Amino acid sequence: MEYVYALIMLMALYVILATSFDFVIGYGGLISIAHPVFYAIGAYTSALLALDFGLPIPLAIPAGAVVALLASVAVALPSLRISGDYLLIASIGFQLGLLEAIKNMAWTGGSGGLTNIPGVSAQSGGHGPYVVVTVLLAIGTVLLLRWITGSSYGRAISALRDDDMAFSALGRNGMMMKVGIFALGSGLAGLAGGLYAHYFRFLAPGQFGIMQSAALLTMVVVGGMRSIWGPVLGAVVLEALPQAITFLNLPPSLLGPLQGILFTGLVLVFMFARPQGLIGGGDVWRGRAVREVRDVARP
Amino acid sequence: MSPGLEVRMLCKRFGGIVVADSINLQIPAGRVVGLIGPNGAGKTSFFNLVSGIVRPDAGSVTLGGVDLTGLKTHQRARRGLSRTWQNLRLFSSLTVLDNLLVAPRLYLGESLTALLFGAGRVRRAERADRERATAILERTGLADIAHMSVGSVTFGQQKLIGVARALMNDPCCLLLDEPMAGVEGQAYQTIQRVVRDLAESGIAVCVVEHNVAFIRDLCDEGVFMFAGRVLARGSVAELIADPRLTELYFGT
CATH class of the missing domain: 3.40.50.300 (P-loop containing nucleotide triphosphate hydrolases)
Structure with a gap:
């Protein structure tokens, strides 16, 4: 049962991570692969607040999300001011730099990891409700992003991605919107981080590195960029797949490389054979508003 | 003057x-x-x-x-102050109508906070904008293609959309x-x-x-x-x- 709980837990967390990453990179067109660093900030903030300051878990998790959101604004503001391309470089630098800092500080547990994080224990039967709450939050995230991308804000995001110069020449504050998109996506990653920390109760900097970036990118690309259900499917499938492989009873020395090959192989196959992913996002934005107009136009 | x-x-x-x-x-x-x-x-x-x-x-x-x-x-x-572009710069992933709908001088939909905390106000503004956009599309002879993607219409129509979008900017x-x-x-x-x-x-x-x-x-x-x-x-x-x-x- 514990195994099933952990699997559902991870799937729900990756649904939050992949959909929020798709919001940033797919919908927003903001090229950054540093999404896991905001996952890390949420996780470490929430864990340390609970561990060192005794903050109750239901307060520590949202606090972690807020700190991740603020950190993302601090990264996005200066780099977007120069040019959109700098975001990629600045965010990777931030990701690697912060993880390096975590590795070398005592109060974050160093490279050995942070242990004894307050959380729900399996013995007291707290895991079930915690998993339910996480799944509900994952569903909430999907619905929130679906609502936003289908709203007038979603229309503006599409226009901004298509041509930010024409967009600002119409009076739109594109810079502000880019920061907003990045902040919301990163805040949601921070939320996932807090949820992770108090369930698995162990954090190490290695969990949030470039490999994690690659995994999230795979989920979004395989599932389908710029679609809501694509990353959801990508997260579930790619979380289940490595687990399925473990049932093959292969030696551990083979298992690790096999999973790596599987992920990179999938990205390559999809890039060439089905670039729109399992669930394509479609080339033309169709929001709720459009449907309403059509209803009005009908006699 | x-x-x-x-x-x-x-x-x-x-x-x-x-x-x-x-x-x-x-x-x-x-x-x-x-x-x-x-x-x-x-x-x-x-x-x-x-x-x-x-x-x-x-x-x-x-x-x-x-x-x-x-x-x-x-x-x-x-x-x-509005302008059009020599190379059009239309929003290629939007329909003709939506190209106009992101163009009013004030667009509440660009603010996430307005959307989250004032959805009603955004919806009312959206309705008024839609009426105005429809009128402009009729004036510029684009009403029939309102729901088409801008990539799928003729070059002359694309030029018109550029002008219509600027008109929407009032x-x-x-x-x-x-x-x-x-x-x-x-x-x-x-x-x-x-x-x-x-x-x-x-x-x-x-x-x-x-x-x-x-x-x-x-x-x-x-x-x-x-x-x-x-x-x-x-x-x-x-x-x-x-x-x-x-x-x-x-x-x-």
């Missing part, structure tokens, strides 16, 4: 190339002024400087008496960058009529155009630019008749 757009001593150089050399230009409200000159004269650069895409080295821009000089592009647009001053290049027939006449209506409703219009017939028929006056400078200003007929300018335009 009301002030309209006023540009004073606008200067800009990129290294050794001067794109704006102390340009003084006034476009009164309700008038159509044509910018004429050979390629590389600085006409599009002038538009980029006025709309804030490019920062000038010196000089000022005011619109209706309001100083726009220190403002960013989107802030200038919110004060009534400008006090409109800069049109080669609205007629590659346009003929119905679309040509529609753009002509729309620009004339705009001027009559009191909007200052500035047009960069190589189509001499269009400039002659439509513009109240012409401005001849060469090497980043305003060389002459007068009626379009006068400018065309000036052998000195003709020589500069066609080269020798």
Whole structure:
């Protein structure tokens, strides 16, 4: 049962991570692969607040999300001011730099990891409700992003991605919107981080590195960029797949490389054979508003 | 005459190339002024400087008496300065109607906080915008293709969408960058009529155009630019008749 709980837990967390990453990179067109660093900030903030300051878990998790959101604004503001391309470089630098800092500080547990994080224990039967709450939050995230991308804000995001110069020449504050998109996506990653920390109760900097970036990118690309259900499917499938492989009873020395090959192989196959992913996002934005107009136009 | 757009001593150089050399230009409200000159004269650069895409080295821009000089592009647009683009720059992943719906001068939908905490207000604004966009699409003959993607319509229609989108922006001053290049027939006449209506409703219009017939028929006056400078200003007929300018335009 514990195994099933952990699997559902991870799937729900990756649904939050992949959909929020798709919001940033797919919908927003903001090229950054540093999404896991905001996952890390949420996780470490929430864990340390609970561990060192005794903050109750239901307060520590949202606090972690807020700190991740603020950190993302601090990264996005200066780099977007120069040019959109700098975001990629600045965010990777931030990701690697912060993880390096975590590795070398005592109060974050160093490279050995942070242990004894307050959380729900399996013995007291707290895991079930915690998993339910996480799944509900994952569903909430999907619905929130679906609502936003289908709203007038979603229309503006599409226009901004298509041509930010024409967009600002119409009076739109594109810079502000880019920061907003990045902040919301990163805040949601921070939320996932807090949820992770108090369930698995162990954090190490290695969990949030470039490999994690690659995994999230795979989920979004395989599932389908710029679609809501694509990353959801990508997260579930790619979380289940490595687990399925473990049932093959292969030696551990083979298992690790096999999973790596599987992920990179999938990205390559999809890039060439089905670039729109399992669930394509479609080339033309169709929001709720459009449907309403059509209803009005009908006699 | 009301002030309209006023540009004073606008200067800009990129290294050794001067794109704006102390340009003084006034476009009164309700008038159509044509910018004429050979390629590389600085006409599009002038538009980029006025709309804030490019920062000038010196000089000022005011619109209706309001100083726009220190403002960013989107802030200038919110004060009534709109432009179109030579290469259109339509939003390719949006339908024709949605290209207009993101273009009102104030768009509540661009604010995430307005959306999250004032959904009702956003919806009401959206409804009013939709009515206005539908009216503009009818006026420009685009109503039938409102729900098509902008990539799937003809080039003439795309040109019209560019103008319609600028109309949705409800400008006090409109800069049109080669609205007629590659346009003929119905679309040509529609753009002509729309620009004339705009001027009559009191909007200052500035047009960069190589189509001499269009400039002659439509513009109240012409401005001849060469090497980043305003060389002459007068009626379009006068400018065309000036052998000195003709020589500069066609080269020798």
